Amino acid sequence: TVARLxxxxxxxxxxxxxxxxxxxxxxxxxxxxxxxxxxxxxxxxRQAIADGVNQYPPGRGMPVxxxxxxxxRARRYGTEYDPDTEVLVTVGATEAISAAMLGLVEPxxxxxxxEPYYDxxxxxxxxxxxxxxxxxxxxxxxxFVLDLDSLRAAITPRTRMLVVNSxxxxxxxxLDRADLTAIAELxxxxxxxxxxxxxxxxxxxxxxxHISLATLPGMAERTVVVSSAxxxxxxxxxxIGWACxxxxxxxxxxxxxxxxxxxxxxxxxxxVAHALTNELDWVAWLRxxxxxxxxxxxxxxxxxxxxxxxxxxxxxxxxxxTPTGRTDGLEFCREIPELxxxxxxxxxxxxxxxxxxNHLVRFTFCKRDETLDEGVRRLRAAV
Ligand code: PMP
Ligand code: GLN
Numbered sequence: 512t513v514a515r516l517x518x519x520x521x522x523x524x525x526x527x528x529x530x531x532x533x534x535x536x537x538x539x540x541x542x543x544x545x546x547x548x549x550x551x552x553x554x555x556x557r558q559a560i561a562d563g564v565n566q567y568p569p570g571r572g573m574p575v576x577x578x579x580x581x582x583x584r585a586r587r588y589g590t591e592y593d594p595d596t597e598v599l600v601t602v603g604a605t606e607a608i609s610a611a612m613l614g615l616v617e618p619x620x621x622x623x624x625x626e627p628y629y630d631x632x633x634x635x636x637x638x639x640x641x642x643x644x645x646x647x648x649x650x651x652x653x654x655f656v657l658d659l660d661s662l663r664a665a666i667t668p669r670t671r672m673l674v675v676n677s678x679x680x681x682x683x684x685x686l687d688r689a690d691l692t693a694i695a696e697l698x699x700x701x702x703x704x705x706x707x708x709x710x711x712x713x714x715x716x717x718x719x720x721h722i723s724l725a726t727l728p729g730m731a732e733r734t735v736v737v738s739s740a741x742x743x744x745x746x747x748x749x750x751i752g753w754a755c756x757x758x759x760x761x762x763x764x765x766x767x768x769x770x771x772x773x774x775x776x777x778x779x780x781x782x783v784a785h786a787l788t789n790e791l792d793w794v795a796w797l798r799x800x801x802x803x804x805x806x807x808x809x810x811x812x813x814x815x816x817x818x819x820x821x822x823x824x825x826x827x828x829x830x831x832x833t834p835t836g837r838t839d840g841l842e843f844c845r846e847i848p849e850l851x852x853x854x855x856x857x858x859x860x861x862x863x864x865x866x867x868x869n870h871l872v873r874f875t876f877c878k879r880d881e882t883l884d885e886g887v888r889r890l891r892a893a894v
Contacts, residue, residue: 539882610768611737744793
């Protein structure tokens with residue numbers, strides 16, 4: 512393995528899911544649902560395969576899907592993207608993120624991440640030969656907020672790109688308009704490209720609003736929005752994602768994407784187009800179901816003795832080990848699959864400043880209630 516990828520070894524999700532399988536543990540680590548997406552969408556995919564939609568789709572993605580993506584964003588956020596030049600279908604959000612860095616950031620330039628950050632960001636920065644600098648979220652009571660000073664300090668004359676993720680993995684933070692406005696002002700002041708990872712855009716709870724960063728003043732022309740069907744329609748294995756942005760940025764993403772995978776997910780593309788157009792009621796139902804699961808797991812974890820941070824969106828809740836007398840989240844997560852049959856993910860793997868985050872453990876609530884209850888029952892035995 513080349514030096515620039517050596518620090519990344521195996522992803523934490525692979526490691527923890529492997530441990531979960533080996534020890535037949537309840538997997539509250541890797542974020543993937545254990546129930547299927549909307550039946551109508553699954554049927555369109557089945558039909559597409561039966562109808563022979565099994566060859567390479569067009570390089571930018573099937574027109575029907577690009578049109579559905581553009582229409583969906585116009586309807587929900589008022590942002591207008593030309594399906595022919597400003598929308599690109601990718602192999603999951605993961606590919607969109609890597610291709611954006613490869614296609615838009617020169618080696619030696621800097622990318623600012625906000626820690627804790629989704630693990631693929633740092634690896635993608637390294638793939639591009641770029642340097643990462645990190646700003647951070649900070650705890651404010653039982654939630655997290657952006658530390659704006661740390662963001663200001665992370666930006667240098669070499670900064671090319673800033674990556675923002677809301678709703679946030681791993682903390683469940685939903686950035687509010689004030690934080691997003693501050694980010695936008697800094698991006699404009701320093702003339703940065705912003706990559707906004709909105710894969711959990713539909714999954715916001717407690718009346719929180721998801722605000723797409725591209726809607727803020729000065730942002731449309733500098734923002735690549737990344738999203739995905741994975742979380743919205745409970746199809747993490749389909750790997751249909753997309754990037755939307757001004758043509759000059761999407762051209763850069765495409766320049767890299769065409770040599771990573773060229774295209775992907777042929778028969779799933781019309782199915783996701785169908786879902787974006789016809790299944791948003793199902794998504795609203797999913798959001799309410801997940802919100803209840805979030806409260807169910809959070810209350811049970813608190814009852815079991817963890818300190819529980821509030822989650823406002825996405826798939827995850829973070830638990831503080833400190834009240835249980837433990838402090839090392841990585842050690843805890845490596846032990847518990849074998850010891851008590853539960854898998855979770857240490858938050859320190861999402862951060863450069865490991866010691867600042869090692870007391871936190873991430874649990875996913877995108878599982879059946881029985882699974883959540885059994886997971887917590889077993890956790891009680893460990894604390
Ligand atoms: N970004 C975030 C914040 C995620 O949590 C994930 C994982 N689901 C991804 C990107 C990757 O998305 P996809 O599965 O569509 O590649
Ligand atoms: N996004 C999911 C998570 O954070 C899983 C991603 C993966 O397995 N690479 O758990």
